[in-house]
Amino acid sequence: MNPKRQPGTSEAVYHRLKEQILHLELPPGSAISEIDTATRYEVSRTPIRDAFKTLSAEGLLEIRPHIGTFVSLIDLDMISDILYMREVLEQAVLRDLAQNHDKSQEFRIRLILQRQRELIESGLTLEELSRAFIVSDNEFHNMLYEMAGKTNVMLFFRTISSQYERFRTFLNLRGRDNLMCLYNEHLAIWDAISCQTYDALSNLISHHIYDGFNSSTDIVYSHPEYFKPVSQRAEF
Amino acid sequence: MNPKRQPGTSEAVYHRLKEQILHLELPPGSAISEIDTATRYEVSRTPIRDAFKTLSAEGLLEIRPHIGTFVSLIDLDMISDILYMREVLEQAVLRDLAQNHDKSQEFRIRLILQRQRELIESGLTLEELSRAFIVSDNEFHNMLYEMAGKTNVMLFFRTISSQYERFRTFLNLRGRDNLMCLYNEHLAIWDAISCQTYDALSNLISHHIYDGFNSSTDIVYSHPEYFKPVSQRAEF
DNA sequence: TATACCATTCTTGTATACAAGTGTCAATGT
DNA sequence: ACATTGACACTTGTATACAAGAATGGTATA
Numbered sequence: 001m002n003p004k005r006q007p008g009t010s011e012a013v014y015h016r017l018k019e020q021i022l023h024l025e026l027p028p029g030s031a032i033s034e035i036d037t038a039t040r041y042e043v044s045r046t047p048i049r050d051a052f053k054t055l056s057a058e059g060l061l062e063i064r065p066h067i068g069t070f071v072s073l074i075d076l077d078m079i080s081d082i083l084y085m086r087e088v089l090e091q092a093v094l095r096d097l098a099q100n101h102d103k104s105q106e107f108r109i110r111l112i113l114q115r116q117r118e119l120i121e122s123g124l125t126l127e128e129l130s131r132a133f134i135v136s137d138n139e140f141h142n143m144l145y146e147m148a149g150k151t152n153v154m155l156f157f158r159t160i161s162s163q164y165e166r167f168r169t170f171l172n173l174r175g176r177d178n179l180m181c182l183y184n185e186h187l188a189i190w191d192a193i194s195c196q197t198y199d200a201l202s203n204l205i206s207h208h209i210y211d212g213f214n215s216s217t218d219i220v221y222s223h224p225e226y227f228k229p230v231s232q233r234a235e236f
Numbered sequence: 237m238n239p240k241r242q243p244g245t246s247e248a249v250y251h252r253l254k255e256q257i258l259h260l261e262l263p264p265g266s267a268i269s270e271i272d273t274a275t276r277y278e279v280s281r282t283p284i285r286d287a288f289k290t291l292s293a294e295g296l297l298e299i300r301p302h303i304g305t306f307v308s309l310i311d312l313d314m315i316s317d318i319l320y321m322r323e324v325l326e327q328a329v330l331r332d333l334a335q336n337h338d339k340s341q342e343f344r345i346r347l348i349l350q351r352q353r354e355l356i357e358s359g360l361t362l363e364e365l366s367r368a369f370i371v372s373d374n375e376f377h378n379m380l381y382e383m384a385g386k387t388n389v390m391l392f393f394r395t396i397s398s399q400y401e402r403f404r405t406f407l408n409l410r411g412r413d414n415l416m417c418l419y420n421e422h423l424a425i426w427d428a429i430s431c432q433t434y435d436a437l438s439n440l441i442s443h444h445i446y447d448g449f450n451s452s453t454d455i456v457y458s459h460p461e462y463f464k465p466v467s468q469r470a471e472f
Numbered sequence: 473t474a475t476a477c478c479a480t481t482c483t484t485g486t487a488t489a490c491a492a493g494t495g496t497c498a499a500t501g502t
Numbered sequence: 503a504c505a506t507t508g509a510c511a512c513t514t515g516t517a518t519a520c521a522a523g524a525a526t527g528g529t530a531t532a
Contacts, residue, residue, distance in 0.1 A: 008301070009486075033513070044487040049514085050289065057293045065244070066493040066514050081388035085325060092324040152317035156396050244515075269483070280517040285484085302484050302523040475532080483524075491516070500507080 010047035013037070014054055021060050021071055022166050028073045028226040032061070058162040073228040074167055076220070079213075082164045087209050089153060090141075091202045097148035098193045098201060105147050109190055112140050116183050120176065133179050134168065140186055144193075170226075171216045178212060185211075246283035249273070250290055257296050257307055258402050264309045264462040268297070294398045309464040310403055312456070315449075318400045323445050325389060326377075327438045333384040334429045334437060341383050345426055348376050352419050356412065369415050370404065376422055380429075406462075407452045414448060 017037075020026045038048045052069055055061040059078075063069045116136050119129060145154035185208045192201035220227055253273075256262045274284045288305055291297040295314075299305045352372050355365060381390035421444045428437035456463055 031513095035513085045514095046486050046488090050485090053286065053289055054293065057290065063514080064494095066512095067495085068513055078388055081386065081392070084386070085389055085392065088328040089321060089324055150317065150320070152314050153321055156317070156321065160392050160395065246515075267483095271483085281484095282516050282518090286515090299484080300524095302482095303525080304483055473532105475530105477528105477530085479526105479528090481524100481526085484522090486519105486521070488519085489517085492514090494511105494513075496509105496511085498507105498509090500505105502503105502505080 008047075009043050010050040013041055013043065013047055014051035016041075017051055017055060018058075018060065018162075021055070022162070022169055024166070024170060024226075026071050028071050028166075030071050031068050032071060033068060058159065060162050060166070072163070074170075074226055075163060075228045077228075077230055079164055079167050082161050083209055083213065086157065086161075086164075087206055089157070090205050090209070093145060093148045093150050093153065094189070094193060094201060094205060095198055096150075097144060098196045098198065101147060101193065106190075106194070108143060108147075109140070112136060112143060113183070113186055113190070116140070116186065120179055120183060126176070129176070129179065130169075133182070137182065137186075168212075171212060171219060178215075182208070182212070244283075245279050246286040249277055249279065249283055250287035252277075253287055253291060254294075254296065254398075257291070258398070258405055260402070260406060260462075262307050264307050264402075266307050267304050268307060269304060294395065296398050296402070308399070310406075310462055311399060311464045313464075313466055315400055315403050318397050319445055319449065322393065322397075322400075323442055325393070326441050326445070329381060329384045329386050329389060330425070330429060330437060330441060331434055332386075333380060334432045334434065337383060337429065342426075342430070344379060344383075345376070348372060348379060349419070349422055349426070352376070352422065356415055356419060362412070365412070365415065366405075369418070373418065373422075404448075407448060407455060414451075418444070418448070 017026070026032060034045050034048050034052065038045050041048070052061055052063060056063050056069075059075075060072055061069055062072050116133065119132055119136060122129070124132065142154055145151060185204060189201065189204050189208065192198075192204055253262070262268060270281050270284050270288065274281050277284070288297055288299060292299050292305075295311075296308055297305055298308050352369065355368055355372060358365070360368065378390055381387060421440060425437065425440050425444065428434075428440055
């Protein structure tokens, strides 16, 4: 929950591992042992175990006792439900924001949107651009939640959506067009909030959330080993 | 995530501690040290630390390095946001269920409702009744989520709502009338789903979620030491 | 009397040795 | 040739010793 204390050994390892997992440098399904990681980071097993446990709670690692620890496969069924939750919650939150928002809040949003425009028009590498844009995209949505007085909703969501972030990182390495598309949708969403056009707002949010994924289903089949088989109907 | 393996030492400690925290046998704010707990359960510090870390991730413990570990104070601001999320999500999920539900599913719901009626009319202690009714209440709502095909939504919600469960345990020790009220609301909710009366359904859900809390604000001031001071405006 | 300071003792963080379960693979017996 | 079995290497789980930070309380000093 805490942003960051002095970077204790355990938390430093956690952040570095998480970044590697989210950027697929540690690919889904790959094995990752405590002792190997400990020697790599030149620390003992204890802080490694702490980091593993936290990542496991976030669904990014799967610890199988006496067998090994593995980077979780991407669970599309779970991501589908995360998208559903995000759709429903964001529609509600932004509808509340539209009903009750200051003119003074527009400036902060315009700043973020301007930043996104400059990113797209800059000459960054595609990978650099993707990473920077994802950061700014999160800024945009987080700012909206904060303005609506629903910071905790955003925080809760972040804790359960690491899987989602990983998949998004995977997808957005595609092209500048997608990012331009996202930027335009951001503009439209804020306009809908300003004008209090509720039905349009709901539709914009749904499209904004789902479109990037629906247009990228081919990627799933280009790396099938990264994904958890669906329709297993466990528990039966 | 996994229901339960063989109850390893670490997980056994986790479950026992969690139960004690949720039932307020370990009151909010109380200190709980690793070594004390280790001697109490006759194990070493390592599995205790594992359990502490998990409980900390759920927001039930607060680990302050080199100072101590404490049972978290109940955060009403956070609970307010949990209730908001539950209201929004449950309205959406049950609306989906109403649009697309089998007649065959009614039997399973009726069984649970009958069970609740029998619990209320039985001669159990108030505390026994409360605990049993909370279990059955969760069964009812979980069944609805499962019928709507949104099991993951329910699971996500459970992981972040330990705080909420603790507060609910605290409140429901009040009287048989409240439980009877909840039971009647359950009946009404299922009727609204059957009849597909969507507006009534949304209103029923909102009332069902918020009423118990709004009628019990006095309890907060009877045990002020259990609660986190509000309007601290941290981060500034 | 008030205050500054130091030591003791508590806490959790880290390192490491050992225990216990799992899978691999080769040797052996059929 | 095949199957079974056992040793071995590997994993994570647990126990314990030590390090480092924090708070308390007493003592010496101004």
